């Protein structure tokens with residue numbers, strides 16, 4: 484049997500990746516199994532040694548290890564190197580190569596909603612690990628108007644200096660939001676109670692006339708601030724489940740060479756297209 488896994492901190496215990504991949508393995512009669520491992524930052528290097536020793540066939544990497552795992556790998560794909568984050572490890576004999584399928588997975592979500600660089604004015608909230616793939620995806624696709632608004636302005640400046648886009652100080656958010664056609668939340672905040680002071684950015688009563696689509700890359704919240712925000716501005720809302728399935732499908736292809744339909748990954752997590 485081949486073993487695959489996802490490594491992350493305590494949040495990995497809520498990951499839907501095992502359900503998705505095991506369902507696809509089962510439906511295709513593949514002798515493979517996918518498990519989640521909770522690993523703290525101090526144990527990351529040992530975990531990679533364990534992956535090597537146990538001959539794990541493929542690995543997903545999630546928060547907070549997507550950037551810090553890089554020094555422990557043998558090589559990177561151009562995409563992972565470009566954005567400085569790894570979400571997928573592919574074993575090639577005894578070498579471990581880091582890839583990033585979040586970039587393509589987010590691109591699949593943009594395609595689903597027929598979003599194109601033409602006439603798009605993008606505002607990304609956040610400048611953490613998850614922001615890299617989203618910002619990288621926009622830059623790769625030739626979007627020219629991409630603003631990054633983060634609680635810690637300095638991190639926004641650093642990220643946009645590396646990847647592209649324009650960092651906006653949170654106090655100037657209103658002006659960028661007024662022009663936005665597309666708003667993406669890449670912070671870990673999806674409920675007001677998770678970041679009340681940051682959410683004051685959105686306390687302005689004025690409607691955002693240009694806003695068409697709001698994407699929260701998180702999922703699984705009982706109440707979602709971004710969903711209400713989209714509703715209040717007559718915009719469409721989508722959470723991170725489709726992107727999760729899309730990146731999983733791309734990782735599966737890297738590991739196995741097989742290309743199951745996206746529905747095979749959506750069905751196990753309750754999303755029907």
Ligand code: ATR
Nearest residue numbers: 547609610611612613634635638670671677678681
């Ligand atoms: P990472 O993804 O880099 O591991 P994280 O702690 O999960 O980090 O945070 C991801 C993003 O959510 C960051 O942009 C972070 O903002 P800072 O750079 O200012 O830390 C943002 N974030 C987390 N908690 C937040 C809060 N309460 N209010 C606003 N932004 C928050």
